[in-house]
Amino acid sequence: MKELTKAEEEIMQHLWQLQEAKVAEIIEQIPQPKPAYNTVSTIIRILEQKKFVGYKKQGRGHVYFPLVSKSAYSKLRINNFLDNYFDGNTKSMFSFFVKKNDLSINDLEEILKELKNNKNE
Amino acid sequence: MKELTKAEEEIMQHLWQLQEAKVAEIIEQIPQPKPAYNTVSTIIRILEQKKFVGYKKQGRGHVYFPLVSKSAYSKLRINNFLDNYFDGNTKSMFSFFVKKNDLSINDLEEILKELKNNKNE
DNA sequence: CAAATATAACTAAATATTTAGTTTAAACTA
DNA sequence: TAGTTTAAACTAAATATTTAGTTATATTTG
Numbered sequence: 108m109k110e111l112t113k114a115e116e117e118i119m120q121h122l123w124q125l126q127e128a129k130v131a132e133i134i135e136q137i138p139q140p141k142p143a144y145n146t147v148s149t150i151i152r153i154l155e156q157k158k159f160v161g162y163k164k165q166g167r168g169h170v171y172f173p174l175v176s177k178s179a180y181s182k183l184r185i186n187n188f189l190d191n192y193f194d195g196n197t198k199s200m201f202s203f204f205v206k207k208n209d210l211s212i213n214d215l216e217e218i219l220k221e222l223k224n225n226k227n228e
Numbered sequence: 229m230k231e232l233t234k235a236e237e238e239i240m241q242h243l244w245q246l247q248e249a250k251v252a253e254i255i256e257q258i259p260q261p262k263p264a265y266n267t268v269s270t271i272i273r274i275l276e277q278k279k280f281v282g283y284k285k286q287g288r289g290h291v292y293f294p295l296v297s298k299s300a301y302s303k304l305r306i307n308n309f310l311d312n313y314f315d316g317n318t319k320s321m322f323s324f325f326v327k328k329n330d331l332s333i334n335d336l337e338e339i340l341k342e343l344k345n346n347k348n349e
Numbered sequence: 350c351a352a353a354t355a356t357a358a359c360t361a362a363a364t365a366t367t368t369a370g371t372t373t374a375a376a377c378t379a
Numbered sequence: 380t381a382g383t384t385t386a387a388a389c390t391a392a393a394t395a396t397t398t399a400g401t402t403a404t405a406t407t408t409g
Contacts, residue, residue: 114367120312130386146368148387153366167376168386181313181324188309191241192302197325198335203302204318205339214319215340218326223333235397251356267398269357274396288406289356 108175108183109157118150119159123177127170229296229304230278239271240280244298248291 111119121136122128128136130147151171154160162169186195193200205215232240242257243249249257251268272292275281283290307316314321326336 112366116312142367143369144386145370145388149368149389152388167384177313178324184309184313185324188305191237192298192305198339201322201325201335201339202342203299203306204322205342207303212340212344214322215336218319218322219333219336219340221323221326233396263397264399265356266358266400270359270398273358288354 108180109159111154111157111159111180114150115154115157115159118147118154119173119175119177119180122160122171122173127172129165129168129170133171229301230280232275232278232280232301235271236275236278236280239268239275240294240296240298240301243281243292243294248293250286250289250291254292 117137118133121133124136125132130144130151133147134141134144151160155162159173159175160171161174162171164170189195189197189200193203238258239254242254245257246253251265251272255262255265255268272281276283280294280296281292282295283292285291310316310318310321314324
């Protein structure tokens with residue numbers, strides 16, 4: 108899977124949000140200063156080439172949708188991130204958050220419970 | 229704090245590893261194909277401008293060192309990532325890893341223990 | 350001190366990315 | 380069906396990033 112540039116990723120974020128959208132609808136979502144229609148259109152064409160986006164006809168135009176799920180791309184990105192910043196060690200990343208107190212004891216216990224339940228399925 | 233480009237971040241990674249290094253030592257660390265001396269030198273100059281790198285004189289040259297710690301930059305990066313991919317919600321990111329089975333029950337229990345210990349200090 | 354050497358600074362050029370103007374095609378409307 | 384409108388494709392240009400050549404400076408060595 109190819110990496111995305113910043114502008115490409117930005118558009119994907121909106122598409123992941125909307126699931127399906129025409130160019131105009133994507134632009135609606137983008138806060139000021141909004142990019143030109145053609146800018147978004149060009150980026151979507153690149154995303155088509157990279158096989159991140161597909162489309163179907165609708166009315167006079169196209170409706171675009173993601174071909175790569177957000178979670179699949181997240182996986183790639185977070186693995187990169189893990190490798191670069193935590194030597195690929197998930198546990199040491201988690202410790203980082205624990206120390207940062209971003210996660211409460213309750214949160215962790217819930218996750219633990221969830222994990223154990225999944226194991227039993 | 230400014231964002232870094234890919235090439236800039238790459239150099240920072242090595243500098244974080246080495247803590248202190250001359251350009252030549254950074255290049256040593258980089259696997260084939262190694263970039264030209266001047267390429268690395270230029271990037272370091274940019275990193276100086278962005279206040280990511282400082283230097284001191286040593287012998288005939290400079291020894292460079294990070295001004296921004298890896299963990300400070302990690303924090304920024306992971307917050308971006310969290311915002312983009314998990315709506316800023318740490319817990320939902322953790323769930324993601326749980327589902328991925330990147331983290332074992334034991335790992336989680338250890339982290340939990342650690343967290344509880346810290347609370348009691 | 351002069352030459353050789355090592356290194357950083359400067360600069361230009363190549364490449365990648367982003368933006369937006371123009372053209373083309375399709376479909377709607379009178 | 381001809382004119383109008385809408386959106387996509389194509390293309391060119393602006394900008395950002397990366398790479399590397401050249402020059403200038405300082406240090407070492409003979």
